[in-house]
Amino acid sequence: MNAKNLLARWLRLFLLVSLLLAAWPVQPQSSNDAVQKIIAAALGPGPLAENLRQLTDEIGGRMSGTPAMRRAAEWAVTAFRQAGVDTARTEPFTLPTSWSEGATRLEVIAPVAFPVQAVSLAWSPPTPAGGLEADLVDVGMGTEAEFARARPARGSILLVHSQVIRTWADLFDEYNRAPAILDQAVASGAAAVLWMSSREQGLLYRHIHNFLGQIDRLPQALVAREDAQRMARLLAAGRRVRVRLDLPNRVGGPVEERNVVAEIRGRERPEEIVLLGAHLDSWDLGTGALDNGCNAALVIDAARAIVAAGARPRRTLRFVLWSGEEQGLIGSWQYVQQHRAELDQIVAYVNFDEGIGRVVGYSLGGRADIEPALREILQPIESWGANAHTADAFLGTDNFDFLLEGIPTLVATQEEHNYITNYHASSDTLDKIDIRELKLHTALAAVTVYGIAEREQRIGPRLTRGEVEALLRRTGLDQQMQRFGFWLLWERGERGRQP
Numbered sequence: 398m399n400a401k402n403l404l405a406r407w408l409r410l411f412l413l414v415s416l417l418l419a420a421w422p423v424q425p426q427s428s429n430d431a432v433q434k435i436i437a438a439a440l441g442p443g444p445l446a447e448n449l450r451q452l453t454d455e456i457g458g459r460m461s462g463t464p465a466m467r468r469a470a471e472w473a474v475t476a477f478r479q480a481g482v483d484t485a486r487t488e489p490f491t492l493p494t495s496w497s498e499g500a501t502r503l504e505v506i507a508p509v510a511f512p513v514q515a516v517s518l519a520w521s522p523p524t525p526a527g528g529l530e531a532d533l534v535d536v537g538m539g540t541e542a543e544f545a546r547a548r549p550a551r552g553s554i555l556l557v558h559s560q561v562i563r564t565w566a567d568l569f570d571e572y573n574r575a576p577a578i579l580d581q582a583v584a585s586g587a588a589a590v591l592w593m594s595s596r597e598q599g600l601l602y603r604h605i606h607n608f609l610g611q612i613d614r615l616p617q618a619l620v621a622r623e624d625a626q627r628m629a630r631l632l633a634a635g636r637r638v639r640v641r642l643d644l645p646n647r648v649g650g651p652v653e654e655r656n657v658v659a660e661i662r663g664r665e666r667p668e669e670i671v672l673l674g675a676h677l678d679s680w681d682l683g684t685g686a687l688d689n690g691c692n693a694a695l696v697i698d699a700a701r702a703i704v705a706a707g708a709r710p711r712r713t714l715r716f717v718l719w720s721g722e723e724q725g726l727i728g729s730w731q732y733v734q735q736h737r738a739e740l741d742q743i744v745a746y747v748n749f750d751e752g753i754g755r756v757v758g759y760s761l762g763g764r765a766d767i768e769p770a771l772r773e774i775l776q777p778i779e780s781w782g783a784n785a786h787t788a789d790a791f792l793g794t795d796n797f798d799f800l801l802e803g804i805p806t807l808v809a810t811q812e813e814h815n816y817i818t819n820y821h822a823s824s825d826t827l828d829k830i831d832i833r834e835l836k837l838h839t840a841l842a843a844v845t846v847y848g849i850a851e852r853e854q855r856i857g858p859r860l861t862r863g864e865v866e867a868l869l870r871r872t873g874l875d876q877q878m879q880r881f882g883f884w885l886l887w888e889r890g891e892r893g894r895q896p
């Protein structure tokens with residue numbers, strides 16, 4: 398054999414070995430095995446459906462600060478323990494103010510008498526004892542021009558129109574336009590505001606305009622769309638419409654609430670933590686199945702699937718069910734405050750809060766830098782079509798305070814499906830949930846957090862305050878924060894990464 402032949406043989410051997418190595422999975426085989434076992438455990442038989450039935454039908458609507466929410470937290474600790482986690486407990490925090498609706502009454506008394514279907518807005522102050530009686534003034538969609546035209550007299554009750562909402566963008570728009578309308582209502586000296594329901598066929602929902610856990614500026618009620626339109630037609634016909642509004646809401650002082658926290662301790666770097674969370678609290682008109690019972694049940698079942706797969710990851714997995722979300726993300730905010738000493742060790746926060754519509758990817762909270770690692774982690778389930786990740790950031794769920802701390806956050810992006818119509822409404826009930834879809838989402842969530850916790854490198858660094866501020870401006874989150882009063886808290890260092 399001559400030297401040239403020998404070289405050719407070595408080259409062929411080298412090529413073969415290279416090809417074999419290239420074909421070898423990027424992740425070690427054991428990690429891939431674990432992922433397959435996690436998926437099988439999530440999709441196979443389990444307590445997911447029964448858990449969600451108990452939470453929604455037997456505990457029901459669970460507004461923060463109520464006995465129902467206390468029962469929900471106790472139930473969740475038990476469910477986590479049955480899932481086999483290492484530890485499960487509640488962590489208390491204080492809700493600054495407690496609020497509940499009294500016996501709301503709204504009626505038109507002239508030119509024709511009829512009762513009006515209405516509910517109080519959350520955080521609405523009560524009307525004076527005995528209620529209000531006043532002229533109704535139609536301010537249309539509440540633009541400056543419409544206020545100028547209507548010129549409501551001091552002490553009148555305003556009627557604000559709405560459009561029927563169908564998309565995520567419509568929902569954000571409904572929230573976004575409210576602060577400026579309220580500013581004008583307060584400036585005009587109005588006694589109260591009636592908001593036309595943005596859903597049809599008499600559907601009522603618990604709307605909220607103050608996200609800082611404070612009592613709102615004016616008494617406000619949400620009015621059935623058809624009733625509101627009848628009142629508007631009477632005004633348009635030139636009639637003087639008198640209404641009587643009684644909102645005997647109960648407002649109380651600080652109240653103790655609790656987040657539920659469960660853990661699977663990491664095998665190599667237990668001090669480093671990956672969080673999977675969803676809020677457990679809901680509004681009280683429905684039973685909080687879409688928002689957010691299904692995803693609270695998902696978090697518990699993701700923990701169960703990982704335990705059942707025998708997959709103890711490198712880092713610690715922490716599963717958190719928040720309270721106080723509907724009052725302004727208060728449970729997750731307080732958690733971040735209470736865990737300030739370990740924030741450097743929180744590798745990522747993953748959140749589910751968009752109902753049961755199919756998950757198409759994650760919203761990365763302005764962090765395009767974490768997408769390559771995420772794609773690598775989700776590679777075993779690439780065919781599921783959940784890789785349409787976006788580097789946007791929005792204000793509206795419990796990733797917010799983690800994002801402000803510079804921690805990478807992932808929020809599941811879900812198709813709208815049946816979410817918007819039933820959002821915060823009396824119709825948010827268990828029948829809206831597709832358990833098969835929820836199992837797929839559970840598997841996806843479990844694979845995501847397991848992969849982040851198992852990966853040798855972090856998926857991305859914690860950002861400095863300066864980097865977070867640049868992110869807020871780049872994504873337009875700064876404007877959302879200004880609109881709802883969060884920006885001042887960030888500037889003062891009361892919320893978000895310390896200077």
Ligand SMILES: [Zn+2]
Nearest residue numbers: 676688689750
């Ligand atoms: Zn929610």
